[in-house]
Amino acid sequence: MKNKLWATIKKETLILIRDKIGLSILFLMPMILILVMTLIQDSAFKTINEKGIPIVLVDNDHDTLGVSIKKGLEQSSLCFLQDSIDGKLATSELAEKAVSEGKFLIGIVIPKGATEAIRNNVSLLVNETMMLDSTQTEQQVSTSDSVNIILYIDPVTKKSFITSITSNLHEFISVVKTQIMFQTFSQQIAEIMPDSSQAPKNSYAKSQIINYKEVYASDLIGEIVPNAVQHNVPAWTIFAMFFIVIPLAGNIMKEKKEGSVFRLHTMPSSYLLLVNGKIIVYVIVCMLQFLLMLSVGLYILPLFGLPMLQLGNSLMAIFTVALATSFAATGFGVMVGTLASSEQQGAILGSLSILLLSALGGIWVPTYIMPEVMRKISTLSPLNWALEGFYKLFFRGSGVTGILIESLKLMLFFVLTMGISSVINRVKRKI
Amino acid sequence: MPNTPIVEIENLTKTFKGADEAAVKGVSFSIKKNEVFGLLGPNGAGKTTIISILCGIFPPSSGKVMIDGKNLHGDITDIKQIIGVVPQDIALYPTLTARENLEFYGAMYGLSGKDLKDKISLWLEKLGLSKAANRKIETFSGGMKRRINLIASILHQPKILFLDEPTVGVDVQSRNVIIEHLKELNQQGTTIIYTSHHLEEAENFCTQIAIIDYGQILTQGSPKELIANTPDCSDLEDVFLSLTKRKLRD
Numbered sequence: 001m002k003n004k005l006w007a008t009i010k011k012e013t014l015i016l017i018r019d020k021i022g023l024s025i026l027f028l029m030p031m032i033l034i035l036v037m038t039l040i041q042d043s044a045f046k047t048i049n050e051k052g053i054p055i056v057l058v059d060n061d062h063d064t065l066g067v068s069i070k071k072g073l074e075q076s077s078l079c080f081l082q083d084s085i086d087g088k089l090a091t092s093e094l095a096e097k098a099v100s101e102g103k104f105l106i107g108i109v110i111p112k113g114a115t116e117a118i119r120n121n122v123s124l125l126v127n128e129t130m131m132l133d134s135t136q137t138e139q140q141v142s143t144s145d146s147v148n149i150i151l152y153i154d155p156v157t158k159k160s161f162i163t164s165i166t167s168n169l170h171e172f173i174s175v176v177k178t179q180i181m182f183q184t185f186s187q188q189i190a191e192i193m194p195d196s197s198q199a200p201k202n203s204y205a206k207s208q209i210i211n212y213k214e215v216y217a218s219d220l221i222g223e224i225v226p227n228a229v230q231h232n233v234p235a236w237t238i239f240a241m242f243f244i245v246i247p248l249a250g251n252i253m254k255e256k257k258e259g260s261v262f263r264l265h266t267m268p269s270s271y272l273l274l275v276n277g278k279i280i281v282y283v284i285v286c287m288l289q290f291l292l293m294l295s296v297g298l299y300i301l302p303l304f305g306l307p308m309l310q311l312g313n314s315l316m317a318i319f320t321v322a323l324a325t326s327f328a329a330t331g332f333g334v335m336v337g338t339l340a341s342s343e344q345q346g347a348i349l350g351s352l353s354i355l356l357l358s359a360l361g362g363i364w365v366p367t368y369i370m371p372e373v374m375r376k377i378s379t380l381s382p383l384n385w386a387l388e389g390f391y392k393l394f395f396r397g398s399g400v401t402g403i404l405i406e407s408l409k410l411m412l413f414f415v416l417t418m419g420i421s422s423v424i425n426r427v428k429r430k431i
Numbered sequence: 432m433p434n435t436p437i438v439e440i441e442n443l444t445k446t447f448k449g450a451d452e453a454a455v456k457g458v459s460f461s462i463k464k465n466e467v468f469g470l471l472g473p474n475g476a477g478k479t480t481i482i483s484i485l486c487g488i489f490p491p492s493s494g495k496v497m498i499d500g501k502n503l504h505g506d507i508t509d510i511k512q513i514i515g516v517v518p519q520d521i522a523l524y525p526t527l528t529a530r531e532n533l534e535f536y537g538a539m540y541g542l543s544g545k546d547l548k549d550k551i552s553l554w555l556e557k558l559g560l561s562k563a564a565n566r567k568i569e570t571f572s573g574g575m576k577r578r579i580n581l582i583a584s585i586l587h588q589p590k591i592l593f594l595d596e597p598t599v600g601v602d603v604q605s606r607n608v609i610i611e612h613l614k615e616l617n618q619q620g621t622t623i624i625y626t627s628h629h630l631e632e633a634e635n636f637c638t639q640i641a642i643i644d645y646g647q648i649l650t651q652g653s654p655k656e657l658i659a660n661t662p663d664c665s666d667l668e669d670v671f672l673s674l675t676k677r678k679l680r681d
Binding site: 003 | 514522
């Protein structure tokens, strides 16, 4: 039995290493895929996270609010702020045109007298509070309460970006309003109480009592910041590992077509033994693919100015998920090869099913941006289980116990696909 | 005991799923040890179906098959140890060399080590393929492929050898070499069950012949008996055409 298994492994290995196109599909294509996808996504990532959202600011106010908004947006990592367009000082018309041409995602126009309007508004409120002239206050608050800051928005801009910018603007306006309010109160109190030492100090208004700190919920020491490498390397590695379905199914179909299966069925060897040989070879291939893709993340991507892949805390856990993924992919390949009736059918069935399962599994787009129904369906994809396993390791710093559920699911998927293959094979032979 | 039947078939029937008619209809015959038994018939007559059932490729719909005293239904694994099958198609891996193919198939019959290597070298030498042993099958001519196809099935010295048109599409030289070595195998004790469209070859090679058409045995006997018992026939081709008629087959 051992001799037969070894002979099958040797045969499969020889066939595989002599198939140059198959090998390039298995090893070269995923490397290129990881490199290209990571470079593309990284530049998009940088546009938003490093350079920031391109924004043009038109400050017609030239007062506290305008200065405060400009300073605030300049300090924010969210924005890449400019106040000129093609060397000319930005105006409302130029800003609208530039946004419509896609030069900026958002144009902000602070109207003339915006700060003055806030001052008037605050003065009236303070007067009312201090009951200096209540009848005048009621009338004037209702008419001069609003300052219209215009936002020109490129239609391609994500809703989340717009929300971030408007939130920032609200915050800047509130800060300015608070400062003016304190100033006005101070002045009023100073008028009532000439001893200025008892008047409130503006420094109170400027002090930030409640701050926030961003902390990633992860066991990893030093915290791994999500980036294109951390997502793309595991995602496209899983995709490549499952793409083994195509050469594996093709190999099974070729054996049928060339008559080897017929001969093998006349020999004193079980179907399981023959399939086991394939499984061992293709699982090893998957693991080699995985190692190669990790090496790309560790050594090749940094050469292109991309961040180095952070592996998390447990190499054993990484090996466990990778092995379970390899078995799941191989089992799926055997099932497709057994189910298909021709090489073309196997190739189409294999590639389409992998594309579908990868799209559902969150390889192309993260599952959290999917509608709820799709999110639920995505949990049925073995690629999702594998990706979730690697996310736990690469982002959340889990160990072996953290990925046991995902690994178990993948191994059960392997057992299921092998069971289905066995049934299909029996049914097909009972002609 | 040369007169002992090694293959006994009783009322064998095979109807494929969805087929209107049975491919094999209640066929019964027996093959004695050391015979060269020819199963002849036009395309679609049921020859390959019978051989496939005897090799355990698929089960019969009904009937009983005994091979070397073992029931095909229950002892298929034991039966597979003593049979060799030369399929109609070239069942070899094109990207593997001749030696690699033979090493793999030999191992599947349980052969290993020096014994396997020696047997491969012996048969490659006998069939004039020693020099091509390390060439990939995809570079071989049709005749060379046929010879390797044969070696892959006889490395384990089977008691019974099934040959489904083993010389189809090969040149006269290759055909003669194949038949010569099949005769040698038969002399060494291997029972041969053989199908072919080469009636002259069958006439010279077979000790017993059954002519089959539409899934039924039309006649059975030695080539000489068949020619003598069929009126106005001087050779096996005349007998064949007389029994199966001249109508074209699908």
